Amino acid sequence: MYKEDEITVSQKLPRQPKNSQDHRWRFWATVPIYPYSKRRTIRKEILKDTIWTFDQLQGIFYVVVPIRMTIIKLKSGGLLVYAPVAPTPECIRLVQELVAHHGDVKYIILPTISGLEHKYVVGPFARKFPQATVYVAPKQWSFPVDLPLSWLGFPGKRTKVLPQDSSQTPFSDEFDYAILGDIDLRLGQFAEVAFLHKRSQTLLVTDSIVSIPAKPPxxxxxxxxxxxxxxxxxxxxxxxxxxxxxxxxxxxxxxxxxxxxxxxxxxxxxxxxxxxxxxxxxxxxxxxxxxxxxxxxxxxxxxxxxxxxxGRLLVAPILQTLILNRAPKETLAWADAIALWNFTQIIPCHFDAPISTTPQEFRQAFSFLESNIANSPRFPKADLQTLKNIDALLYKPGIIPPPKI
Structure with missing residues (x-):
């Protein structure tokens, strides 16, 4: 199954150059995860002159996965950024190349409230594009003290909370969105905002859905x-x-x-x-x-x-076992609403992208929350046991609420 041929130097993929200041991320100590202060960025054009992804790397103990930003060109000109990544000199240069051809960054979207790896880069990224308006998912929070957005690094005068009604935004002619929120974990909350780019039939999600590629990205x-x-x-x-x-x-x-x-x-x-x-x-x-x-x-x-x-769509076992099972009705209602949209591909913030799919396949990924099959998970029970043990360790003493399925 695994070819063991030694790879010659000429066959090896490019490595980071010795002078890698282009990849420097100076706020890495805020969330000290691999590769720390050096973040390489790969830009890919998903749809010609319309959609681009920007991949970086993150991990702990060399368990590394992609983290992804998506940029979409607005029909009226300019760019919308979904889930920024670390604004290294290389990353910003790659964005500025798009700006030169397609107009300024107009909107920056933070589609989560609990993902530190997404959250802590938004302020530094927004400062590189002072003309952009920042929209954040509702009910942002910080631990151990709940601080105002401006204290968390978000630009105070141009940061807004996404309204529940997507028609109340200046980009509503091109985008719908649905907010999965109010999942109370006691220590904080979980939320995710899925965006639909109607013109390209593309769904953008943060952590809720992934597809695992057979080969390393x-x-x-x-x-x-x-x-x-x-x-x-x-x-x-x-x-x-x-x-x-x-x-x-x-x-x-x-x-x-x-x-x-x-x-x-x-x-x-x-x-x-x-x-x-x-x-x-x-x-x-x-x-x-x-x-x-x-x-x-x-x-x-x-x-x-x-x-x-x-490579089918799946909800990560961690989300299934520790988070979404605290709000099965709310999550299913969110998935049902999204399944009514017209999309042909999904771009998640992690693992593979883009993923060709259907609204029905998206909805099917959340069927583990339905009471009639909740006791028959797709993943082997033995593989879920460590997560189940963590779950019990947290909810039995009341640190987090008990699961509802």
Missing amino acids: EIVEQDLYPLLFHARDSAIEAISDTQGNRLRGWHRICLFAMYFRSSVLDIPSIGKTVTDAVRSPNKSTQAYWGLYPFQWQVNWEEAFYTLRSD
């Missing part, structure tokens, strides 16, 4: 180390760049990202982990001094293909 292959780090079967195995290792590493990263700990992942004892670290040929700081506390079972690939399900 291009932005992930710009930094091969996370793929190769997770491709190993033990700490004493050398980090080696082969096509098979790139693929193996991506599949394991997906299992980590979706389940935290899949049922096919064992955790060795502390003694074995330390002993293997001492024997490891990878003792650099980059390799966590040889520590590699993972041991995959022989059938682990089956878990990936079950999760991926041929």
Whole structure:
């Protein structure tokens, strides 16, 4: 299944140059996740002269996935930005190239209230485009103290809250949107705003829907180390760049990202982990001094293909188990409303994009919330067990409300 051919230098994908100031993100310490202060950006044209995506990378312990901004050209001229990413010099230059041909950034949309990886870049991004109006999802919050938007870095005089009625916005002739909100988690709330670009029949979502590609996305292959780090079967195995290792590493990263700990992942004892670290040929700081506390079972690939399900739309297990099951009626009403729209593709903020689909397939992804099938999840129960344990750990002492399904 995995080709083990060694990849020659000429075949390797481009790496970040030694002088990578173009990728510098100076506010990385606000949310200190990989790749920290260096964020490469890849721009892709999805629909000629109309829709572009901007992919960057984010992760923890080398579990890296794309994070995506989408820009759409307005019929009247100018640009709308959905879910900004880190405004590195490279990113802003790529946006300014669009501005030169298609007009100013007019609107910047923050479609979530709880996703720090989306939220903390909006203020710095908006400052690069002082003529743009910022629209944010309703009921923004901060922890541990709820602060005004201007204190969170949003430009005070040009930041507005998205009204419940999408017809009350200056871009209503081109966009509909639907707000999934008021999911009370006690420590905060969850919300997401899905946007429909009517002219291109494109649905924009943040975290609610993903599709997992069989191969690592291009932005992930710009930094091969996370793929190769997770491709190993033990700490004493050398980090080696082969096509098979790139693929193996991506599949394991997906299992980590979706389940935290899949049922096919064992955790060795502390003694074995330390002993293997001492024997490891990878003792650099980059390799966590040889520590590699993972041991995959022989059938682990089956878990990936079950999760991926041929690239179908899915709601991430984390959302299913910890968030959306707190508001099944509200979530289903939101999905029902969106299923009435006319769209042929979805651009999520993570994993694959664009995804060719139908409104019916979108709605089907949320069927796990329906009471008649709630006890028959698409994901194996064993793979969901770690998330179920976290769920119980939080709701039994009253930290978060109990699930409603």
